[in-house]
Amino acid sequence: xxxxxxxxxxxxxxxxxxxxxxxxxTLDAEIAIVIASRAEARGLEAARDRGLPAISIxxxxxxxxxxxxxxxDELRKHAVDLVCLAGFMRLLSASFIRQFPNRILNIHPSLxxxxxxxxxxxxxxxxxxxxxxxxxxxxxxxxDAGPIVIQAAVPVEAGDTVESLSARILKEEHRIYSEAIxxxxxxxxxxxARRVILI
Ligand code: GRF
Numbered sequence: 001x002x003x004x005x006x007x008x009x010x011x012x013x014x015x016x017x018x019x020x021x022x023x024x025x026t027l028d029a030e031i032a033i034v035i036a037s038r039a040e041a042r043g044l045e046a047a048r049d050r051g052l053p054a055i056s057i058x059x060x061x062x063x064x065x066x067x068x069x070x071x072x073d074e075l076r077k078h079a080v081d082l083v084c085l086a087g088f089m090r091l092l093s094a095s096f097i098r099q100f101p102n103r104i105l106n107i108h109p110s111l112x113x114x115x116x117x118x119x120x121x122x123x124x125x126x127x128x129x130x131x132x133x134x135x136x137x138x139x140x141x142x143x144d145a146g147p148i149v150i151q152a153a154v155p156v157e158a159g160d161t162v163e164s165l166s167a168r169i170l171k172e173e174h175r176i177y178s179e180a181i182x183x184x185x186x187x188x189x190x191x192x193a194r195r196v197i198l199i
Contacts, residue, residue, distance in 0.1 A: 003032035005080035007088040012043015014086035017174035027178045032078040068096035104139035116144035121166045136180035149180040
């Protein structure tokens, strides 16, 4: 069974969705460890309520390389095959990323490369796009930039607020993250330049 390491900073709803897929048998994997960058992350509690191993490694005040070394030690200790960033609000160092080549996924609440960075839903509303969505991509050394595994489109509706739009996108996030994990764990893909090609 492939082992997931899930990194969070906050609410943890994507983490919960992944755990639900595993529990329902629609994703064949196990969550080896949940690591939060903040002790007060709500997702930590949700993980523990489900009996998942979950710890916090507070990042505050730590140098990036030092922090990433702590993360790496923990992920190695739990023999993690695939690292899933799920609302993890930190940039990872190049040396960390090199330890998991094409073995780190991230989910972002826009159709990348549009609206990378913070507050993607707000950016989409401000820009006035009619369609936005979410993206699961491999993590490389640039922010929100690695090869795209899956995207889902979500309409922007008249009268949308950041909250209503975020909620509509989140439903799709919860679906496509597990789908992307399934693809990557199956190994039935190859990457050509930036394109993830399913085999
Ligand atoms: C999601 O919108 C995700 O796309 C973004 O951060 C949010 C995390 O939400 N990277 P949650 O912590 O999984 O509920």
